[in-house]
Amino acid sequence: MKIAIAQINPTVGDLIGNAQRILEAAGQATELGADLMLTPELSLCGYPPRDLLMRPSFITKMKAQVEALAKALPPNLSTLVGIAEDNLSAAEQGQKPIFNSMALLQHGEVKKIFHKRLLPTYDVFDEDRYFESGTKASSFVLQVNDESIHVGVTICEDLWNNETFWGKRAYPINPTQELVEKGVDLVVNLSASPYVYGKQTVRENMIAHEAKQYQRAIVYVNQVGGNDDLIFDGQSVAFSREGQLISRAAAFSTDLQLVNFDVDRRDFQTIAVETPLLSADAEIWAALVLGVKDYARKCGFKKAVIGLSGGIDSALVSAIAAEALGPENVLGILMPSPYSSEHSISDAEQLAKNVGIPIQTIPIGKLMSGYDTTLDSLFKGTESGVTEENLQSRIRGNLLMAVSNKFGHLLLTTGNKSEMAVGYCTLYGDMNGGLAVIADVPKTRVYSICRWLNREQEIIPDNIITKPPSAELKPDQVDQDSLPDYEILDDILERLVQKQQSADDIVAAGHSAATVEKVVRLVTRSEFKRRQTPPVLKVTDRAFGMGWRMPIASRWSLELSAQS
Structure with a gap:
């Protein structure tokens, strides 16, 4: 038979x-x-x-x-x-x-x-x-x-x-x-x-x-x-x-x-x-390419738009989108601010050249000044800080949404799972979009996939992989000003989010109690952001999507040992 x-x-x-x-x-x-x-x-x-x-x-x-x-x-x-x-x-x-x-x-x-x-x-x-x-x-x-x-x-x-x-x-x-x-x-x-x-x-x-x-x-x-x-x-x-x-x-x-x-x-x-x-990196890459390809096709999108920062996350999403939709159907937008380094612009341009996608550059310095002027009377007497930094992200988010609306492109967000977990992302800014491509991929895995992509030829520029990650929202900023090293952060997040271990268990595994407490606090208070994210392509057994059903308004912390 x-x-x-x-x-x-x-x-x-x-x-x-x-x-x-x-x-x-x-x-x-x-x-x-x-x-x-x-x-x-x-x-x-x-x-x-x-x-x-x-x-x-x-x-x-x-x-x-x-x-x-x-x-x-x-x-x-x-x-x-x-x-x-x-x-x-x-x-x-x-x-x-x-x-x-x-x-x-x-x-x-x-x-x-x-x-x-x-x-x-x-x-x-x-x-x-x-x-x-x-x-x-x-x-x-x-x-x-x-x-x-x-x-x-x-x-x-x-x-x-x-x-x-x-x-x-x-x-x-x-x-x-x-x-x-x-x-x-x-x-x-x-x-x-x-x-x-x-x-x-x-x-x-x-x-x-x-x-x-x-x-x-x-x-x-x-x-x-x-x-x-x-x-x-x-x-x-x-x-x-x-x-x-x-x-x-x-x-x-x-x-x-x-x-x-x-x-x-x-x-x-x-x-x-x-x-x-398939190998681990090849398997996840293939899954994400298929996820983007079918989401676009089944929703009626033929083209996508991505904000290019010169960082590793937008580089990986660009490579995935180019493979899924064809490079000619992916538009990269560079939006440099006065805090953008020269290498960020050149790295983004080299990335676009390597994957074959067209790019447009829209400087946002004047828009930032316009926001500062408009808000000056209300913000007068306050210190400049995270609010002003986030305005840059929200300006970029508005510009990307304008391109999406004008030309019917699918806006792909570029945040990874590590950032999504701890809220290192901006609502109505870099979280804008129709599909969160790598929001279930931890930062350390992002690096691993990019190195795998480069196994035969350079697709992701080497400088993007080797330089310290940074949001570049203020002078000399790097991610580790606010977060633990990603190797440490991702291990804590895997234990907390996927294995649902208590803080005591995570500390017993060798992590600093202060670091664990900080991560737990960030994960708990960022739930309102995750609830507003676009659909997240699922590649792990505990994604921030329909299977994640945590309350927003709650007095229970993920820090179980403090309330048991």
Whole structure:
């Protein structure tokens, strides 16, 4: 039995377009002689559709579209397509109105529908808001060359509850185990699993463990593409019943893989795996490029604009945007102030030359003087300080928004995660924009990716990498006037934000108590800024996006030891 793994890139809500993508994949699968084609979770509507699922008309049109798709698919290709399905018992039993489902399309009809059983509600997931859980293990029988193949169907989270792998269960049931007890020959998993750095290794270890434990071959198909702040990396896989990797699809691009299931051995035929895993920096780079490319494409933007400072953050964002959109579609704006160093201007110009983007220079000295004059009567008798420094950032933010509005360019913000965490950024200034490209990338990782980019030729000018980072809002300013060294800061932030350690734990790990207290205070009081940031492309397991739900008005500090 030949199984096609269709790793597609759906657009949320584009029912007709997504159906066409499935049809195109089905055409390729048929040419390769496939008997069964797998598509990702909610492949017909795209994942995550969020509150579109609350609109009855959306569900009705999806039902009509899946029926039309069934008629259009090649008659001899059985296909699993992800849909949201009406729960007909919802009203009388007080249940959610829809299921997260997978439809089996055969011979022009919707033959069977399977419901997702485990609904995640952690981090970016909120599936219990919309869906009712399925109640039984779901499978179907496929006839291939007079042989009956019993296929067990799981959807994403259904595969992630193996007690012997994780050491505990997050849910009371294990759908995979129940399918094995029903005697299935093969387990398929249809997923929309968002990208997080290093997650693919965990996925593969988990699936290999389950395959070997239950002595069942497993096929996992994942969505690929960017949808708002979430990036989906693809990297669909198949494992033999002994836990051997048989196939791995491409990372961060559409793909169609064919695997051959030996019906006599009830296992996959072994083939060479040609797609290697990426290095850490290459993986994050590819994710961010895809995130920018798809956000622009799916929102209707063809060009982007970026404020160039001569610093490493705007340099990396410029390189990402040029790769994602084409350098001719990225405009860099230099806005030097009287405090801008000569090297900042020359470094920005060299960066633009290296990545091939056009630039414009708009000096802001006169605008700064105009603000000073306008505010003089109100500010008279006060000391110049952070307010005046931030005016520079807000002037630049206004100019960038003007360019965005005038020409329809997507404004990309350039702040990194370290700055976002401690509030080292200016509301209505450098935080202006439509997409926060590297706001989930710590500063130390920004440097690492830039050095990786330069592994064969200079893309990021060397001086940008080696000079001390500075906002240049006052004479001789450097970031470390206000912040700890980034190596120290990022380690504290990883422990505090991602690992949710207490201040005492972080101090016990070797950090200065005074430094930890300062960082905790900065993170806590900067929540109001983070709430107003553009969508943040997620690359870690704790991003400042929809999975971060801290209160703004609160008397609880992240400094747990002081209030426990």
